[in-house]
Amino acid sequence: MRTLTHLERLEAESIHIMREAVSESERPVMLYSVGKDSATMLHLARKAFHPSPPPFPLLHVDTTWKFQAMYEFREKMVAEVGMELLVYQNPECIELGINPFDHGSAMHTDMWKTEGLKQALDLYGFDAAFGGARRDEEKSRAKERIFSLRSAQHRWDPKLQRPELWRTYNARTAPGESIRVFPLSNWTELDVWQYIHREGIPIVPLYFAESRPVVERNGTLIMVDDDRMQLESGEVPMMRKVRFRTLGCYPLTGAIESEAGTLPEIIQEMLLATTSERQGRMIDFDSSASMEKKKQEGYF
Amino acid sequence: MSNVREDLIVTDIDAYLDIHEHKSLLRFITCGSVDDGKSTLIGRLLYETHLVFEDHLTALEADSKRFGTQGAELDLALLVDGLAAEREQGITIDVAYRFFSTERRKFIVADTPGHEQYTRNMVTGASTAELAVILIDARKGVITQTRRHSFLVSLLGIRKIVVAINKLDLVDYSEDVFEQIQSDYRTFAAEIGLGTAGQPEIVCIPISALRGDNITEPSANTPWYAGPSLIEHLETVEIGDNAANGPFRMPVQWVNRPDSDFRGFSGTIVGGSIRPGDMVRALPSGTTSTVARISTFDGDLDEGIAGQSVTLVLADEIDVSRGSVLCAADEPAEIADQFEAHIVWMHEKLMQPGRQYFLKLGTVTAGLTISPPKYKVDVNTLEHLAARTLALNEIGVCTISTDRPIPFDSYTSNRDMGGFIIIDRLSNATVGAGLIHFALRRSTNVHWQAVDVTPEARSALKGHQPVVVWLTGLSGAGKSTIANQLEQRLHALGAHTFLLDGDNVRHGLNRDLGFTEADRIENVRRVVEVSRLMADAGLIVLVSFISPFRAERQLARELIGEGRFCEVFVDAPIEVAEARDPKGLYAKARSGLLPNFTGVDSPYEAPDDPEIRIDTIATSPGEASEAIVAQLRAMNIIS
Numbered sequence A: 001m002r003t004l005t006h007l008e009r010l011e012a013e014s015i016h017i018m019r020e021a022v023s024e025s026e027r028p029v030m031l032y033s034v035g036k037d038s039a040t041m042l043h044l045a046r047k048a049f050h051p052s053p054p055p056f057p058l059l060h061v062d063t064t065w066k067f068q069a070m071y072e073f074r075e076k077m078v079a080e081v082g083m084e085l086l087v088y089q090n091p092e093c094i095e096l097g098i099n100p101f102d103h104g105s106a107m108h109t110d111m112w113k114t115e116g117l118k119q120a121l122d123l124y125g126f127d128a129a130f131g132g133a134r135r136d137e138e139k140s141r142a143k144e145r146i147f148s149l150r151s152a153q154h155r156w157d158p159k160l161q162r163p164e165l166w167r168t169y170n171a172r173t174a175p176g177e178s179i180r181v182f183p184l185s186n187w188t189e190l191d192v193w194q195y196i197h198r199e200g201i202p203i204v205p206l207y208f209a210e211s212r213p214v215v216e217r218n219g220t221l222i223m224v225d226d227d228r229m230q231l232e233s234g235e236v237p238m239m240r241k242v243r244f245r246t247l248g249c250y251p252l253t254g255a256i257e258s259e260a261g262t263l264p265e266i267i268q269e270m271l272l273a274t275t276s277e278r279q280g281r282m283i284d285f286d287s288s289a290s291m292e293k294k295k296q297e298g299y300f
Numbered sequence B: 001m002s003n004v005r006e007d008l009i010v011t012d013i014d015a016y017l018d019i020h021e022h023k024s025l026l027r028f029i030t031c032g033s034v035d036d037g038k039s040t041l042i043g044r045l046l047y048e049t050h051l052v053f054e055d056h057l058t059a060l061e062a063d064s065k066r067f068g069t070q071g072a073e074l075d076l077a078l079l080v081d082g083l084a085a086e087r088e089q090g091i092t093i094d095v096a097y098r099f100f101s102t103e104r105r106k107f108i109v110a111d112t113p114g115h116e117q118y119t120r121n122m123v124t125g126a127s128t129a130e131l132a133v134i135l136i137d138a139r140k141g142v143i144t145q146t147r148r149h150s151f152l153v154s155l156l157g158i159r160k161i162v163v164a165i166n167k168l169d170l171v172d173y174s175e176d177v178f179e180q181i182q183s184d185y186r187t188f189a190a191e192i193g194l195g196t197a198g199q200p201e202i203v204c205i206p207i208s209a210l211r212g213d214n215i216t217e218p219s220a221n222t223p224w225y226a227g228p229s230l231i232e233h234l235e236t237v238e239i240g241d242n243a244a245n246g247p248f249r250m251p252v253q254w255v256n257r258p259d260s261d262f263r264g265f266s267g268t269i270v271g272g273s274i275r276p277g278d279m280v281r282a283l284p285s286g287t288t289s290t291v292a293r294i295s296t297f298d299g300d301l302d303e304g305i306a307g308q309s310v311t312l313v314l315a316d317e318i319d320v321s322r323g324s325v326l327c328a329a330d331e332p333a334e335i336a337d338q339f340e341a342h343i344v345w346m347h348e349k350l351m352q353p354g355r356q357y358f359l360k361l362g363t364v365t366a367g368l369t370i371s372p373p374k375y376k377v378d379v380n381t382l383e384h385l386a387a388r389t390l391a392l393n394e395i396g397v398c399t400i401s402t403d404r405p406i407p408f409d410s411y412t413s414n415r416d417m418g419g420f421i422i423i424d425r426l427s428n429a430t431v432g433a434g435l436i437h438f439a440l441r442r443s444t445n446v447h448w449q450a451v452d453v454t455p456e457a458r459s460a461l462k463g464h465q466p467v468v469v470w471l472t473g474l475s476g477a478g479k480s481t482i483a484n485q486l487e488q489r490l491h492a493l494g495a496h497t498f499l500l501d502g503d504n505v506r507h508g509l510n511r512d513l514g515f516t517e518a519d520r521i522e523n524v525r526r527v528v529e530v531s532r533l534m535a536d537a538g539l540i541v542l543v544s545f546i547s548p549f550r551a552e553r554q555l556a557r558e559l560i561g562e563g564r565f566c567e568v569f570v571d572a573p574i575e576v577a578e579a580r581d582p583k584g585l586y587a588k589a590r591s592g593l594l595p596n597f598t599g600v601d602s603p604y605e606a607p608d609d610p611e612i613r614i615d616t617i618a619t620s621p622g623e624a625s626e627a628i629v630a631q632l633r634a635m636n637i638i639s
């Protein structure tokens, strides 16, 4: 008898999770951050509900500081899938002009992303939100549930988390509470890349190496994506062949020098790499438990 | 080393990807008691399969110095250590999932350490595992915990067991020690039915997680051992369970209806396989049809197999919705509303026999009540013990009833069709899990006595609709006084009434019940049943009953039916009720003579949304009964 491959099983599981979440919630939404995990999740959603379009909107909690290529890609994808896209920008941040240069990465991320996400969820009254986080990303994520309960204040309380058995998920919420649903929980980074390769899923070109203007700052290569970039004295943008392993706000996302212009080459580089993925994302540097703290405060 | 094709990453990445794309997946669980080496073993597996990056290793070196138990050496156990709070306490208390992969397979490991919550965590981790690695410390041999782990593994239906006899380096890699433990384990396993025909298959492997012996390749330290290394075994062991080879089952998750031309049923195949043209039976309706298409985003399939998520299009328009199960027509699942099941309790609050919970089995959610356990199982000795309830981490065998018939298979034949979770109705917490053995009363055997004189006919004769007016409130709030006046008033209006008073019922029908929480629940249940029968008889039933718990009143509402239920909250503050104390009960309760007295040492949960609330300070009993009469008019009960 035929057995399913690991990718087929992961795909089926993700589809099952999405269908359960949609059936058991009143107002689901998919958090769409334009990166490769979001692209994979979106692709799976299209499979899950085919031939219907996915029965929920996409929500992009925007910081206005993403790479231009991400905005372009987002518009293209939305047109292609024919789903509703909600873009939310925390009005307080707009008013105060919060940016990574003057306010630091921690405050920037907290106010645009963490606060912005909470505001958007409250505004629309979503009771279930799909996120693309994976258990292999970080140690504290290894215990995260697939259906993760958040209080009315969006806090994650380890004591409130429900045991998950078989493929039977408890998505019940009291008024105000919501569920974060992670359909990619059991995928690893390699699985995601391999699946993107197998399925031909479109991703933002920034993942592929190309000659781009960058400056080197504290040992990290930062791309000069637009003229809001505050150059420090003596910094002159130089052209380097770089790509990004993970995408976020351009001033906070480190590029790596690379020759990888195709998916197999990216995977090849990744397999031969000796540092883990999140190195490129500055948010986690401080302490090994910082992700968990962030989660308790409501950052995904 | 099993990653022999690593050279391909450099020389031919496309060939490498092709191999990896076709890997299979094995989910397993590791079990062992504290310090047997679970964390070290998992850390070792990650390390050997090159999943430990340099930055992790740097962090690990720092951590090893701070928290490690290996002096200056790397402590691999720290690689898999968990949440910050737990790390400080030096223990982990939950289920964590780890990933690694070799050339042949991807693995998902459920890591379930911790002693306190052990049963809950292990059951959770085992529920998705196809194989279990049971660790034994070679210095200790088969111990109590080994029995517990083996029992839970077999209870949860895991078909493959690896007994990893660890820390062999500490017993000089002795063959005798290994053989002795292996024979002890097999003897014990046979006692509980493991390793026998039709039962999980057992493989014993001598290892040292710390030194890496027999983890990826045969160790030179154990020349006497000819079997596979741990990874070799995990890579080659056959995957698949009974259900995959059993009859077709697909619980319907979602009805897919983009337009009037397409109507499909989306779900995950949890048993057997299906092809276009196959005949299926939809349960619980029992109607049959044939499969017209197996639709997916990637085109129609010739065959759908267990584990796949698909959308089936049927040839006929039959009654199917979320919660239905599509089955092989000639081997359908059973349907029943009463079962015997193993229950695993997972919550700090005790299981309440008689209380209404939700059951979620597959895609069905139904009301659930659990009887007091027939027995509970001591997970260490496997003895059966008498029990009235189950506490956190306890396992028992109970009779359960659902509020309507549901499709199911026994857990041993199909995990997805026989395993369910138990949800608390108020907190929505998952409080337990259950594994169905068999149906006690098949629905096909239950025939309601067909009645020709219908409730409608009876109420037409009486000139009003039936209703249950449920007066709830503290002792001394004024329920009986109001109920009496209300009955007189309704009688005067020509209505057919009956007054059921909590105190009076306790003298007769419920004489055998006391005031423990379990007895109070039974007390309410009987009153609900009696008042429902009376409402069926066409009467206006007045129930005067403290009924302090929201869940019980909710149960009453559901059983009697919305529209036939009028909840009256007779509201008096506790000080006022206590000052009135018409029967001297508060005084007794305060002096400790009446334990579990509502308002004193047992809570009263006020209704959130009653049909009507009577403020007994501002309203006289006469005004109160007028207000209730007006409410009954508004509900079209009386004209």
Ligand SMILES: Nc1nc2c(ncn2[C@@H]2O[C@H](COP(=O)(O)OP(=O)(O)O)[C@@H](O)[C@H]2O)c(=O)[nH]1
Pocket (backbone or CB within 6 Å): B032, B033, B034, B035, B036, B037, B038, B039, B040, B041, B069, B070, B077, B113, B166, B167, B168, B169, B170, B207, B208, B209, B210, B211
């Ligand atoms: N000598 C030796 N020590 C081991 C072995 N496996 C684990 N240990 C040690 O046993 C202790 C407990 O191991 P740990 O993995 O934390 O156990 P857990 O509680 O089951 O996760 C640690 O000091 C480990 O280094 C082994 O194979 N040989």
